[in-house]
Every structure is written in C-alpha cells, then in structure tokens.
Amino acid sequence: MDPSLVLEQTIQDVSNLQAEFRFIYEEISSADSKALEEKKKYMQKDSQIHKFIKQHGSTTVQPDEDKLYKEINEGMKACEELQNEKSIFANTALFLVARHLSKLEKNIALLEEDGVLAPxxxxxxxxxxxxxxxxxxxxxxGERKRRGxxxxxxxxxxxxxxxxxxxxxxxxxxxTELIKASETPKTMISTNVEIPKYNDDLFANSNDNEDEDKTLYCFCQNVSYGEMVACDGPNCKYEWFHYGCVNLKEPPKGTWYCPDCRQEMAKNKLKKKKV
Structure with a gap:
C-alpha cells in the first residue's frame, strides 16, 4: 500500500466534514432554542395554576384547569421530541468522526504491516x-448495580x-452484555448525509473484528463511558446515566430515580390526589 494514496484518500474523506459539522451544530442550536421557548410557555401555564391555588385554595376548581394541563403536557412532549432530535444530530457527528478515525487507524496498521511506515x-x-x-x-x-x-x-x-x-x-x-437501546427514526440532513438508526449496524463496516458495546444510554444518548448510575424506576427508558448528565459526583445512597421518573411519579401522585 502506498502511503501517499492513503494520505490523499484520507484528505478527500474528511474534506466535507467541516461543512457537515457546521450544519449539525446549527440544527442542534436551533432545536435547543425551540425547546427553551416551549419550556418557557408551559412553565408560564404552570405558574397560572399555582397562582390560582394560592389565591383561591386547593379545593376551588380553576375554570380552565383541564385546558392548561393539556397545554402543559403538549409543551413537555414537544420539548422531549426536540431533545430527541438534538440527540440524533449529536450521534451523527459522533458516527462521522468514529468512522473516519477507524478507517485511518486500519490504513496505518496495514502500512506498518507492510513495513512502509515506522511505528x-x-x-x-x-x-x-x-x-x-x-x-x-x-x-x-443487567446486574442493576451502581457504577463506581x-x-x-x-x-x-x-x-x-x-x-x-x-x-x-x-x-x-x-x-460484558448489552442493554436494548431505544430506536430512533431515520432523519435526513441537507448535506445529503443520512442519519441512521444508532444501533449495531452503524460501525459494521469499520469495526468488523471488534466486539464493542455501541448501545446508547442516558439523556445524552451516548455510549457507555466513565462512571454511570442506574435508575431504580421500573419503567425507566434510559436505565443508566452518566454522572455528569444528572449532576452526580459520587454514587447516590439508597434508591435513586432519574429526573424523568421523578417527574412521572409526581404527576401520578397529583392525579391520585385529584381522585
């Protein structure tokens, strides 16, 4: 293998990455702005409910309470969809980098084996x-133990x-074992780069001989790394979380629930009180 050909091919492969990354980051920023705007709207409606309760007491039914709750749930759902969209774009950037890096590493290894490149x-x-x-x-x-x-x-x-x-x-x-990852629908970006479902097929071409865990965890929908903590919620869709994503610096004591599960538990508790 000719080193000059490897260099030329590598430069050609990564030449379009800058434009692709710029587009991806712009889309992430746009989705983030929309999510913040949606959050601001449903928090205002939530404040209306609390203000009415303070003024009239919890036993007095607010005339448009059902409408406000419906709009709050719709706003939260919109925020969740936007967060998922951000995760898709972030995973696409990760995939592009890993794919090009893996190809370069393999070419370097081949050049070393041929004796044309010194280690x-x-x-x-x-x-x-x-x-x-x-x-x-x-x-x-699967063992449901805290990572330390x-x-x-x-x-x-x-x-x-x-x-x-x-x-x-x-x-x-x-x-040593994989967790089933939540599936993400395919999306297309304007630079003609397809955003595939992030599963075991993503790195099939570049890591044929490596048994790697490419399962996505946590709110950030990233691979496993560093210290992680498991949520004790029975229906938690993420199950494992990176310490930094949930503002943890050390293993929590006793039962621990992620923010999504805590919010869901609070909503269920509120519904029971109304009944």
Missing part, C-alpha cells in the same frame, strides 16, 4: 496510559501494533 515512538507505553485512563467498570447494566471507580478488564492488548494504535477508538465502549 510511533513509545507506542506501547502510550497505549498502556490510554488503557488506564479509559478503563470501564466490569459490572454489567473504574477498573479495566477489557483494555486492548498491546502485543500487536494495530491494537495499541486503536486503543483510543476502543476506550470505554466494551462491557
């Missing part, structure tokens, strides 16, 4: 550090140059 200095030492920094918890989501300090069991082997070079691609994406 990087201190490659093994660098691979070891990456493995330590990106180690993940061996506990599987990370420990590595699935780090890449350093016996081959190819595996040590791809340590950065493999960081934090391996676990």
């Amino acid at each position: 990087l200095e201190n490659e093994i030492e660098s691979g070891v550090e990456l493995s330590r920094e990106s180690s993940v918890v061996s506990t599987t989501p 300090t990370s420990s590595s069991e699935t780090g890449p082997s350093l016996k081959k140059k190819k595996q040590s070079r791809t340590a950065s691609v493999q960081r934090g994406q391996k676990e």
Whole structure:
C-alpha cells in the first residue's frame, strides 16, 4: 500500500466534514432554542395554576384547569421530541468522526504491516496510559448495580501494533452484555448525509473484528463511558446515566430515580390526589 494514496484518500474523506459539522451544530442550536421557548410557555401555564391555588385554595376548581394541563403536557412532549432530535444530530457527528478515525487507524496498521511506515515512538507505553485512563467498570447494566471507580478488564492488548494504535477508538465502549437501546427514526440532513438508526449496524463496516458495546444510554444518548448510575424506576427508558448528565459526583445512597421518573411519579401522585 502506498502511503501517499492513503494520505490523499484520507484528505478527500474528511474534506466535507467541516461543512457537515457546521450544519449539525446549527440544527442542534436551533432545536435547543425551540425547546427553551416551549419550556418557557408551559412553565408560564404552570405558574397560572399555582397562582390560582394560592389565591383561591386547593379545593376551588380553576375554570380552565383541564385546558392548561393539556397545554402543559403538549409543551413537555414537544420539548422531549426536540431533545430527541438534538440527540440524533449529536450521534451523527459522533458516527462521522468514529468512522473516519477507524478507517485511518486500519490504513496505518496495514502500512506498518507492510513495513512502509515506522511505528510511533513509545507506542506501547502510550497505549498502556490510554488503557488506564479509559478503563470501564466490569459490572454489567443487567446486574442493576451502581457504577463506581473504574477498573479495566477489557483494555486492548498491546502485543500487536494495530491494537495499541486503536486503543483510543476502543476506550470505554466494551462491557460484558448489552442493554436494548431505544430506536430512533431515520432523519435526513441537507448535506445529503443520512442519519441512521444508532444501533449495531452503524460501525459494521469499520469495526468488523471488534466486539464493542455501541448501545446508547442516558439523556445524552451516548455510549457507555466513565462512571454511570442506574435508575431504580421500573419503567425507566434510559436505565443508566452518566454522572455528569444528572449532576452526580459520587454514587447516590439508597434508591435513586432519574429526573424523568421523578417527574412521572409526581404527576401520578397529583392525579391520585385529584381522585
């Protein structure tokens, strides 16, 4: 394999990424603005309900209470759809980067095997550090245990140059079992890049020989990495959450519910009180 051809092909592959990323980030920003506007509207309606209760008491029925509750639910549903849209675009950016990076890593490994490209200095030492920094918890989501300090069991082997070079691609994406991910419909963006359903088929072409967990977790709909916590809600659609996404710095004590489940529980409690 000719190194100059690999370089030329790589430059050609990534030349359109800047425009694609610009469009993706603009769409994310637009969806975020719309979500904030929807939230502002349904919070105003919620304030109307609370204001009426303060003035007339909880036993007095507000004339347009049902209408306000319906509009609040519609606004919350619109916000959820916009958040899902943002996740789709973010996952598309992640997929584009991972796809091009994986292809480049494979080409570099082939050049090393052919002897036309010298390996990087201190490659093994660098691979070891990456493995330590990106180690993940061996506990599987199916065991429903809290994730704490990370420990590595699935780090890449350093016996081959190819595996040590791809340590950065493999960081934090391996676990011993998979959780079923929520399906996301296909979407098209104006730069002719199709946003596929984020499942095991996404990296089929670029990671044929790697057994990676590409399941999406948490509100951010990202792959497993770092410290995560499981929601105790029986019907939680995300189940596992990254600490940073739920403002946690250490494992919670006792039963823990995600914001969505807490909100749902509060709504059910309110309905029971009305009955």
